[in-house]
Amino acid sequence: MPVRFLAERAIDLAIVVFGVSIIVFLMIRMIPGDAVAIMLGANTEITPERLASLRARVGLDRPLVEQYLVWAGRALSGDLGTSLWTGKPVVEEIAANLGVTLQLLLMSLTLGAGLAVPAGCAMARVRGGAADIALRVVTIAGITVPSFWLGIVMILALATLAPGFPSLGHVPFAQDPLGNLQRMLLPSLALGLPILASLSRLVRTAMLDALGQDYVRTARAKGLGERRVVYRHALRNALLPFVTSVGITAGYLFGGAIVVEQVFALPGLGRLIVGAIGERNYPLIQAAILMVTVGFVVVNFTVDMLYAAIDPRVRR
Amino acid sequence: MTRTLARAASAACLFVGVGAGAQTLEIGYDQSPAGLDPHIATAFSTFAVINGTIYEGLTAIDKDLRLRPGLAESWTVSSDGKTYRFKLRANVKFHDGTPMEAADVVASIERVLSKDIGSPLASRLAAVEGASAIDASTVELRLKEAQAPLLLSIATIAIVPRRMQADKDALQKQPVGTGPFAFAEWQPNSFIRLAKHAGYWGAGQPKLDGVKFNLVPESATRQVGLTSGTYAMLPNIDAATALQLQGKPNVRITETLELAYTLVGLNVSKPPFNDARVRRALNHALDRAEIVQAAQFGKGVPGGPLSPALKDWAVDTKEFGCYAHDPAKARALLKEAGLAEPVTVTMNVLPRQDIKDIAQVVQAQLAKSGFKVELKNQELGQFIQDWRNSNFDMFASTNAGSPDPDDYFFRTFRSGGSTNVFKYSDARIDDLLDKARAASDQAQRKAMYDEVQKTLACDGPIAHLTYGQLFTALRGTVQGYEIMANRSLSYLRDTGVAR
Numbered sequence: 001m002p003v004r005f006l007a008e009r010a011i012d013l014a015i016v017v018f019g020v021s022i023i024v025f026l027m028i029r030m031i032p033g034d035a036v037a038i039m040l041g042a043n044t045e046i047t048p049e050r051l052a053s054l055r056a057r058v059g060l061d062r063p064l065v066e067q068y069l070v071w072a073g074r075a076l077s078g079d080l081g082t083s084l085w086t087g088k089p090v091v092e093e094i095a096a097n098l099g100v101t102l103q104l105l106l107m108s109l110t111l112g113a114g115l116a117v118p119a120g121c122a123m124a125r126v127r128g129g130a131a132d133i134a135l136r137v138v139t140i141a142g143i144t145v146p147s148f149w150l151g152i153v154m155i156l157a158l159a160t161l162a163p164g165f166p167s168l169g170h171v172p173f174a175q176d177p178l179g180n181l182q183r184m185l186l187p188s189l190a191l192g193l194p195i196l197a198s199l200s201r202l203v204r205t206a207m208l209d210a211l212g213q214d215y216v217r218t219a220r221a222k223g224l225g226e227r228r229v230v231y232r233h234a235l236r237n238a239l240l241p242f243v244t245s246v247g248i249t250a251g252y253l254f255g256g257a258i259v260v261e262q263v264f265a266l267p268g269l270g271r272l273i274v275g276a277i278g279e280r281n282y283p284l285i286q287a288a289i290l291m292v293t294v295g296f297v298v299v300n301f302t303v304d305m306l307y308a309a310i311d312p313r314v315r316r
Numbered sequence: 317m318t319r320t321l322a323r324a325a326s327a328a329c330l331f332v333g334v335g336a337g338a339q340t341l342e343i344g345y346d347q348s349p350a351g352l353d354p355h356i357a358t359a360f361s362t363f364a365v366i367n368g369t370i371y372e373g374l375t376a377i378d379k380d381l382r383l384r385p386g387l388a389e390s391w392t393v394s395s396d397g398k399t400y401r402f403k404l405r406a407n408v409k410f411h412d413g414t415p416m417e418a419a420d421v422v423a424s425i426e427r428v429l430s431k432d433i434g435s436p437l438a439s440r441l442a443a444v445e446g447a448s449a450i451d452a453s454t455v456e457l458r459l460k461e462a463q464a465p466l467l468l469s470i471a472t473i474a475i476v477p478r479r480m481q482a483d484k485d486a487l488q489k490q491p492v493g494t495g496p497f498a499f500a501e502w503q504p505n506s507f508i509r510l511a512k513h514a515g516y517w518g519a520g521q522p523k524l525d526g527v528k529f530n531l532v533p534e535s536a537t538r539q540v541g542l543t544s545g546t547y548a549m550l551p552n553i554d555a556a557t558a559l560q561l562q563g564k565p566n567v568r569i570t571e572t573l574e575l576a577y578t579l580v581g582l583n584v585s586k587p588p589f590n591d592a593r594v595r596r597a598l599n600h601a602l603d604r605a606e607i608v609q610a611a612q613f614g615k616g617v618p619g620g621p622l623s624p625a626l627k628d629w630a631v632d633t634k635e636f637g638c639y640a641h642d643p644a645k646a647r648a649l650l651k652e653a654g655l656a657e658p659v660t661v662t663m664n665v666l667p668r669q670d671i672k673d674i675a676q677v678v679q680a681q682l683a684k685s686g687f688k689v690e691l692k693n694q695e696l697g698q699f700i701q702d703w704r705n706s707n708f709d710m711f712a713s714t715n716a717g718s719p720d721p722d723d724y725f726f727r728t729f730r731s732g733g734s735t736n737v738f739k740y741s742d743a744r745i746d747d748l749l750d751k752a753r754a755a756s757d758q759a760q761r762k763a764m765y766d767e768v769q770k771t772l773a774c775d776g777p778i779a780h781l782t783y784g785q786l787f788t789a790l791r792g793t794v795q796g797y798e799i800m801a802n803r804s805l806s807y808l809r810d811t812g813v814a815r
Contacts, residue, residue, distance in 0.1 A: 031695075152534075152536045155536075159543060159544035163545060167544075168546050168547075169506070169546070262534050263536075265532040265534070267505035271533070272505065278697070
C-alpha cells in the first residue's frame with residue numbers, strides 16, 4: 001500500500017524534526033559563554049542594566065520552555081526569527097548562503113556518485129589482476145585523505161601548473177557563469193573525490209556479489225553478451241545498496257562542505273553557521289541547523305521512496 | 317589528463333584575466349569584521365578595513381607613530397591645557413558629497429560620548445567636557461582637566477556626517493567617511509570592496525582605483541593566493557606565515573616591531589597572585605628570550621609594559637630586576653611567601669595559535685620553578701567572558717598597544733580602570749597615572765611613566781612577555797605601502813600597483 005507507506009514515513013519525518021528542534025534548541029544554550037555578554041563585544045563597558053535590557057530584547061530572560069514554545073510556534077508559521085547581529089530575517093541570510101552550498105553539494109555528488117558506477121563496474125571486471133590491486137590502493141587512499149588537505153594540495157598544484165586559473169573566492173553564477181564554474185571546480189573535486197573512492201568500492205563489492213548469483217549464470221547460459229549481463233542484470237541488483245549510500249552520503253557531504261568552504265573561501269551555509277556559533281547568534285544557528293537537518297531527513301525520505309520504487313519487496 | 321585539463325583551463329582564463337581592474341588592490345584578509353561603524357566596532361578586524369582608508373580623525377599618526385595633522389590642519393592649546401582649538405582643512409568632502417564642517421566634528425565627538433551609542437572609545441575622551449563649533453571651520457574642545465595625550469587619542473576618533481549622530485545600524489553596514497576610499501560593497505563571508513574617493517582632499521591620492529578585502533579564513537589558502545598572484549597583499553601576518561612566504565618569486569615582505577604585546581595576566585584579588593612575591597617569582601621563572609625563540613621563530617623582542625617601538629617612552633628591560641631568568645630565586649620567593657611546591661594554578665588561553673604556543677612554553681618554564689600550570693584552552697566567547705568577570709587565576713593573551721602610555725596604563729592599572737580585570741590597586745600608581753595624564757611637560761611625564769613601568773614590570777598584575785615582529789606580504793608590483801605598528805592600513809592612500 002503505497003499511500004500507507006508514504007503516511008508512515010511522513011509521520012517518522014515529523015517526529016525526527018520535532019526531536020531535532022529540541023536538541024538544537026538546548027544544545028546551543030549549553031555552549032558555555034553568556035550570549036548577551038558576547039554580543040556586547042569585548043571592548044564595550046558592560047553594565048548590569050545593559051545586559052538586562054539586551055537580554056529582554058532578545059527574549060533570553062524568559063523560562064526555557066516558554067522560549068522554546070515561542071520559537072517553535074513562530075517557526076511553524078514560517079517565521080524563524082531575525083539575526084541578532086544584522087537584524088535581517090534569518091531566512092534571508094540562509095537563502096543568501098544556501099545557493100553556494102547547494103551548488104557545491106550537487107557538483108561533488110554528481111562527480112562522486114556519477115563516476116562511481118562506471119568506475120565500480122570497471123573495477124569488478126578487472127578483479128584479481130594487478131590493475132585491481134592498484135585501483136584498490138588508490139581508492140583506499142582516496143577514502144583516507146581528508147577533504148581540507150586535498151583542497152589545499154589542489155590549490156597549490158594548480159597555482160604551480162596553471163597560475164592564471166582563478167581558483168579562489170566566489171563569483172555568483174548569474175554574474176559570470178564561467179568564472180563561477182572555474183572557482184567551484186576545485187572545491188567540488190576536493191569534496192567529491194573521497195566520495196567517488198568510497199562509492200566505487202561499494203559498487204565493486206555489490207557487483208561482484210551480484211555477478212556470483214544464479215540469475216547471472218542463467219543469463220550467461222541464455223547466451224547473452226557479457227556487457228548485457230553486467231549492465232542489465234547484475235548492475236540493477238547491485239544498485240540497491242548504492243542508492244542508500246548515496247542518500248546517506250549526501251547528508252554527510254554537508255559536514256565536509258563546511259570545511260571545504262573554509263579552505264576555498266566560499267560564502268556558503270557552512271561558513272554562515274560557523275560564524276553564527278562564534279557570535280552566539282541563537283536565531284540564526286537554530287534556523288540554519290534545523291534547515292540542514294530537515295534537508296538531511298528529506299533526502300533520506302526520498303531515498304526510502306526510491307528504494308521502494310526499485311525494489312518491490314520494500315513496499316510490503 | 318590533469319595537465320591537459322589545467323592547460324586548457326589556463327588558456328581559457330587568459331582571455332578572462334587580462335586588463336580587468338588592474339588598479340584595484342586585491343587583499344587577502346583573514347577575518348570578517350563584526351561591523352564597520354568606527355565608533356562601535358573596534359576590533360582589529362574592523363580597524364584595519366576602515367582606519368585611514370574610509371575614515372579619518374582630526375589628527376593622524378604616521379608610520380613612526382608620531383603625530384601629524386589629519387582633518388585639522390592646525391591647532392592651538394590654551395596655556396592651562398584645557399582648551400583645544402582646531403582649524404579644519406578646507407575642501408574636505410564626505411563620500412556622499414556633503415562638505416565636512418565643524419558641526420560634523422562636534423556631532424562625531426558627541427556620538428562617541430553618548431550613553432546611547434555606548435562607544436568603547438568613550439574612555440579615550442573621558443576628559444572631554446564638551447565640543448562646540450566656533451565657525452564652519454573651527455572646532456573647540458573643552459576638557460575637565462588637562463590631558464596631554466589628547467591629540468594622539470583623537471587620531472582614532474573617526475569623523476562621521478552629522479546626520480549619523482543618533483544612528484546605530486546604518487554605519488555598521490554602510491560607512492560614510494572622508495577618507496581616500498569610499499565604501500562600495502560588502503558581500504558577507506566573501507569580500508568588502510572600497511572604491512576611490514574622487515573628491516579626496518589629498519593631492520594625487522589615492523593612486524588606486526579601489527581596494528578589495530577578500531575574506532579568506534584559511535591561512536594556507538591566503539598564502540597560495542599571494543604566491544599565485546590572486547592577491548597582491550596579505551596585511552599584518554605572523555612570523556610563521558611570513559617565513560613561509562619569504563623568498564618566493566615576486567613576493568616582498570615588509571616588517572615592523574609591533575605595538576601589540578603578548579602577556580600573562582594575573583588575578584591579584586585571590587591567592588596565590590595576590591602576593592607580590594609570587595608575581596615576582598613568576599617573572600623570575602619566565603625566560604622571555606626563549607619564548608621569542610620557541611614560539612615566535614625568533615621574530616620578536618622581550619618587552620616590558622611599553623613596546624620598544626615607543627622609543628620616546630619605553631624603559632629598557634635591563635632595568636627591570638625581575639626580568640633576570642632565575643628559577644632558584646623564583647623558588648626562594650615562593651618559599652618566602654609561605655607556599656608549598658608545586659603551586660598549582662590554571663591558565664586560560666586565548667584561542668589563537670601563537671598564544672597557544674606561547675602558553676605551552678610558559679607552562680614548561682614555570683614547571684621548572686615550582687609552579688604547576690594547567691592550561692585551559694577556551695573558545696573565544698568563553699575566554700572573553702571569564703576575562704571580563706575576573707574569573708581566572710591567570711591567562712595568556714595578546715593586546716593592542718597605544719602610541720601614548722596613558723591610554724593603556726590608565727584603563728588597565730588605575731584602580732577601577734575600565735579594563736582593570738586584574739583588580740589591581742596601588743595608591744602610588746594611581747597618583748602617578750593621574751598626574752602624568754594632566755602634565756603637559758614631556759620630560760616630567762616621561763619621569764613619571766618611567767617609575768610606573770619599573771613598578772608594574774615586577775609587581776604589576778601583568779607579566780608582559782614579548783613584542784612580536786609584524787609582517788605584511790606584498791606582490792613585487794605593489795609600491796608605496798608602509799606597514800604600521802598599530803596595524804592601520806592608512807598608507808593604502810599612497811599605494812600603487814605597477815602594470
